[in-house]
Amino acid sequence: MLQTVHETSSDGVRTDRETDSREPHPLSLFEFWPGSIFYTPIVLYWIAMGLRYGDFSIPSAANPLIETGGLCGESKSGILDLAGPVARGWIAPYVTIMLRRNRKEGNAERLLAKIDARGLSFPLVVKPDIGCNGTGVKLVERREQLGAVLDSFPLGVRVLAQALARGPVEAGLFYMRDPGDPHGRITSITYKEAPVLHGDGQTSIRDLIARDSRTNLLPDIYLPRLRERLDTVPAPGEAVQLVFTGNHCKGSIFRNGCKDATEALTRRLDEIIGDVSEFHFGRIDVKADSVEALRAGEGFEIIELNGVGSEATHIWDSRTTLWEAYRAQFYHYRQAFRIGALNRARGWKTCGAYTMLRYWRKQRRLLALYPLND
Template identity: 75%
Template sequence: MLQNLPDLSSQTGTPDEDGKAPHPLSLFEFWPGSIFYTPIVLYWIALGLRYGDFSVPSAANPSIETGGLCGESKSGILDLAGPVANRWIAPYVTQMLRKGLREEDAKAITVALSKKGIAFPVVVKPDIGCNGTGVKLVQRPSDLLPVLRQFPSGVRILAQALATGPVEAGLFYIREPGATSGRITSITYKESPVLEGDGVATIRELIMRDTRTSLLSDIYLPRLEGRLDDVPACGEPVQLVFTGNHCKGSIFRNGCKDATPALTRRLDEIIGDITEFHFGRIDVKAASIDALRRGEDFEIIELNGVGSEATHIWDSRTTLWEAYRAQFFHYREAFRIGAMNRARGRKTCGAYTMLRYWRKQRRLLALYPLND
């Protein structure tokens, strides 16, 4: 559970003024993407027509493929970090998976981890990915080979030290080209739902009787296949998902009020040491919310470019209007920052390349295993 946040595992919520608990899901929280994102696509098209190029946001982060819109390399972004930024990034290694050589690949990763002083458990994830697809927690060296066998050949894998901070957060940061400081436009706290055993009910029954998880059983049940008939002991915690992604079942809370000057200065220092990174979300694990507010005691686990969202919109208390207002603001800023870089001579990737990378990412996502 996240420190200093309400216990979300039961999702009963705080009563409204009329004394009724709010609905555990917002109106639009799990709408099909084809419905929720249609106005956003239309807005993108309108901005593309205005700027004369639908791929202008790709110039917002010119050192990243497509600016981080889609199909970009996770390790490629982290590799842009200089010595100052590297001190804040959870260490990692990568390995291209070769056909018929999984045992050798597992050995190569284990050796590389050892050379970097990274101990198990580690997080294994595809280098090109989206929304936590394929992210696996590997507890010990003997578990690595079975996990690698779930991935297709020709895919680069990133193995990263497990960041142990109990608070996971997404920090959206924007800085204009040439500026020495930026601003935090969104903070989201992420919590993996945890149910508590009673010594009687099975895991399936615990999921189906909870007010929130019962509405999302299609997300949780497949991930716990093989354990659904287990009966957790009284008080035993049952974590339903490891990956901190909303569409994979994690619970998101709006933390925008915690965008302190101290945290902003820290991100100025870190992002200022990452080549041409102007727009995106920094995913971190922190020791506590207070530490995060002070800009201390956190590790960066991922850097995401223009394709990332200000994920506080997925707080169940967010209204549809507030969500669209945040989305429109951030995409408008992506075009504006991209146009500023284009004026400085940075190239956009072009609509065709943008589409090609999107199709590549979509093809790869279909090949990855179910995330933990």
């Protein structure tokens, strides 16, 4: 059965198309391709744009106060620290601490002192200050758990403890704004859903995962995170959330919400991001009270600000075609180069290809040391 679907593309063009109203396949064709395959055309496109602009690191100038523009190796707290008083009012409060080498036993006490001074309460989210794709993100329910969580991180790294945003709707809002222009545009909205299975009083979590049409295709993602509970049998109707972190590659389900890029939400982001020093291009991850509240530009809390290394993540909706995904990727990276070039013309420097490589290697090394995310 065919039905007409109204969509807004990543470049803001509204289109109507007919689509099969039956339930789509749980995974798209390319959703879990190896990165070396999916990203090869994007790397080639980046090289082409670098040759065109005479500098492969032009996008680093799109957000010139962030390391590499936020492409890789940037500090999460460093980006949030760029917020002025208006923007800070929309950001979930946080504190950071450097895990001291050779003084492991004192890290929890030091972080708890900062948490108490900031007026934060548990549960909290603890995550590495330099991270990617949700790696190492941990939900800490009680004070007594904090020491064990910190012990799972390598020493000598900075971690961030943030208030748990309570909104039931998690979304990624991709926003870009030309330098000097008070008005920007939302080019992507993604809704993130943690997969939830429900017990029947007879089936173990392991078998529930095996029976579900989506999770049974991704056992390597879900089973390791639940290894201590796999043989547990949930009660009838009991909800079992399989993952906490709202990242696609960590098991969350992404839905295209581009149609919800309203004028009210855009103007709200103009107000907020206009109070973040020299932030012109990236994704704002939020939790909202409801989709309706988000559309109205109200009732949401910012979790993270991500720079040029972030994606328009609506491409990971299982209904997205490969061509639609690449079109969105090429469009956004083209804009990153364009905005970076505008800032270069204003006198901002690019970081250089060598610095990008150095930060990428640092991030890659750290990611291998972080604990498994929740």
